Every structure is written in C-alpha cells, then in structure tokens.
Amino acid sequence: MSTQTTGTIAVFGATGQQGGAVVDALLDQKARVRALVRDPESGRAQALAARGVELAAVRADDPASLAAALATVAGFYFMTPESNSLEEVQAEIRIGTALVDAAVQADVPHVVFNSVFGAERESGVPHHDSKHWIEEHLRKSGLRATMVRPTAFMENFTTVMAPSLEQGEIVLRLPLPEDVALKMISIRDIGRVAAALLLATAQAPGGAVELVGDELTGPEIAAAFGERAGLPARYEALPLSVLPSELDRAMFRQFAEAAEDPSDLAVVRSIEPAALDLPEWIRATGWTAPTDAAGA
Numbered sequence: 001m002s003t004q005t006t007g008t009i010a011v012f013g014a015t016g017q018q019g020g021a022v023v024d025a026l027l028d029q030k031a032r033v034r035a036l037v038r039d040p041e042s043g044r045a046q047a048l049a050a051r052g053v054e055l056a057a058v059r060a061d062d063p064a065s066l067a068a069a070l071a072t073v074a075g076f077y078f079m080t081p082e083s084n085s086l087e088e089v090q091a092e093i094r095i096g097t098a099l100v101d102a103a104v105q106a107d108v109p110h111v112v113f114n115s116v117f118g119a120e121r122e123s124g125v126p127h128h129d130s131k132h133w134i135e136e137h138l139r140k141s142g143l144r145a146t147m148v149r150p151t152a153f154m155e156n157f158t159t160v161m162a163p164s165l166e167q168g169e170i171v172l173r174l175p176l177p178e179d180v181a182l183k184m185i186s187i188r189d190i191g192r193v194a195a196a197l198l199l200a201t202a203q204a205p206g207g208a209v210e211l212v213g214d215e216l217t218g219p220e221i222a223a224a225f226g227e228r229a230g231l232p233a234r235y236e237a238l239p240l241s242v243l244p245s246e247l248d249r250a251m252f253r254q255f256a257e258a259a260e261d262p263s264d265l266a267v268v269r270s271i272e273p274a275a276l277d278l279p280e281w282i283r284a285t286g287w288t289a290p291t292d293a294a295g296a
C-alpha cells in the first residue's frame with residue numbers, strides 16, 4: 001500500500017540553498033511544487049518557474065499573503081534566513097513564527113521545518129536558539145510537524161571552512177579541537193531527506209531527525225581533501241578567539257558539544273541510502289585543490 005503524498009508541496013526558501021535542494025528533490029519525484037517567494041520576477045524565481053514550479057508572492061510581515069499561499073497544499077517546507085546579529089535573530093524568529101501561524105490558518109496537513117542540529121534544547125547559540133523557539137511554537141501549534149536539523153554543510157568547505165594549499169600541502173584550520181568529530185551533511189541530501197518526509201515516502205522517528213552524512217575529526221577531514229588532491233595534508237586546531245563574532249564562537253562551541261550527542265547517521269541513511277559521506281561529496285562536487293598560497 002502506498003501512502004505517498006500527491007498534492008502540491010509549498011516551499012519557503014526555494015530560491016536559496018536548502019530550499020532549492022528541496023525543490024530539486026521534489027521535482028525529481030515529479031511532485032507539484034509551489035514556491036513562496038518575495039519577488040516572483042527575480043532571476044532565481046523565474047528559473048524555478050521555467051522548471052514548472054508555481055510561484056506565490058509572499059511577504060513574511062503580511063500574514064494574509066502567507067496563508068493564501070498555503071491554501072490547499074498537502075505539505076509545507078520552510079527554512080529561516082541566516083542571522084548574523086541579535087537583531088537578525090529576532091527577525092528570524094518573527095519570520096518562523098509567522099510561517100507557523102499561516103500554516104495553522106491554512107490548516108496545512110504536514111509541516112517540515114528546516115531547523116538546526118541541537119535545536120531540541122536551548123544551547124545559548126543565538127541563531128540556533130531562534131530555531132529552538134520556532135520548533136517550540138510549531139510543536140504547540142497542533143500541526144503535524146517534522147523537524148529536520150542539519151549539521152554543518154559540507155559546502156562550507158568551499159567557502160568559510162575551505163582548506164588551503166601551502167607549499168604543496170593541503171592545510172585545514174578550524175576552531176575545533178583535533179579529537180572532536182564534526183557532524184556534516186551535503187545540502188543535496190538535506191533536500192532529499194526533507195522531500196522524502198514531505199512526500200511521506202519516509203518518516204522521522206519521533207518527528208525529528210538530525211541531518212548528518214558524515215562525522216570526521218579535523219585531521220580526518222584534511223586527509224580526505226589531501227587524498228583527493230594526491231597531496232599530504234595537515235590539520236591545525238585554532239583557538240575560538242580567532243572568530244570575530246560571538247555568534248560564531250558560540251556555534252563552534254556547540255559543534256564540539258554536539259559531537260557527544262548520539263548520531264542520526266543511520267536514520268538519515270535509512271531515509272536516503274545514497275546520502276553522501278565527505279569523500280563522496282568531494283568527488284561528486286569535482287572539488288580540486290586551491291591555488292598554492294605561496295604561488296608554487
């Protein structure tokens with residue numbers, strides 16, 4: 001017996017990284033998708049429309065626009081935008097709360113909230129606690145809800161956590177002790193797991209799943225990049241004080257604490273058997289070693 005959801009799935013954040021991956025995975029499954037966007041004329045929104053995605057113009061501060069966009073949908077995925085200051089954290093909570101309230105008004109049958117690892121409890125990390133409060137609001141709403149809680153994006157290794165090439169050696173420096181395993185997930189797999197939950201081809205035990213595709217220490221991460229590059233690799237653990245923002249210091253403290261929590265890797269694999277580990281992600285993305293900092 002198939003219980004797969006066949007109605008339209010609404011996606012908030014569809015023009016972004018995670019929401020975009022959810023749309024990709026939903027379209028792969030031939031699902032009907034409605035993207036809730038600020039600007040339907042933007043290039044990213046138009047690119048979605050060209051792939052058959054219905055666009056609904058919304059404003060997070062206009063509850064009527066949100067409820068109208070959620071009318072008659074079978075499921076609703078939302079993420080909340082990144083917060084880099086305490087003011088943005090407050091705005092993030094307002095957006096998440098408004099989206100939950102609109103889902104209540106539209107009587108959405110199932111809501112999947114893209115939260116963050118550790119958000120089942122308050123952690124003292126402001127842009128994670130924002131998601132904890134949104135989870136609490138969603139839980140109290142009475143809606144059927146599933147929390148997906150991504151760990152660090154593997155894609156961060158192409159930006160803020162990118163290894164460098166120094167005198168013929170791959171070097172990774174992170175503010176994380178070298179014996180701590182960092183939990184990580186590819187954005188592609190965030191989308192695939194969320195889509196499976198939205199389409200009811202999978203369930204998350206207890207209504208929540210930490211999204212983790214690999215767990216590796218700094219030296220193991222460096223070695224994975226070194227192996228791909230065919231070069232020696234080393235890891236340097238940096239002090240937290242190298243991070244200019246207290247939000248980021250709090251987050252890296254939590255990365256270390258989260259390593260102690262039981263992992264949902266097996267649950268993720270049961271939902272998405274092809275979930276990428278780091279070496280697979282490195283191969284799949286075609287990662288190549290950066291230019292040598294010394295110009296060698």
Ligand SMILES: NC(=O)c1ccc[n+]([C@@H]2O[C@H](COP(=O)([O-])OP(=O)(O)OC[C@H]3O[C@@H](n4cnc5c(N)ncnc54)[C@H](OP(=O)(O)O)[C@@H]3O)[C@@H](O)[C@H]2O)c1
Pocket residue numbers: 012013014015016017018019037038039042044059060079080081082083095115116117127150151152153156
């Ligand atoms: N980096 C990590 O390792 C990591 C790990 C776990 C969780 N996270 C969390 O992931 C989130 C960021 O996700 P992402 O990288 O997928 O985001 P993203 O690529 O920056 O996309 C943000 C999306 O939100 C939409 N948006 C932003 N502000 C809006 C507003 N006021 N009203 C309506 N739509 C708005 C944007 O639409 P427009 O087209 O209108 O701009 C876009 O679709 C953050 O909450 C972060 O804490 C990050």
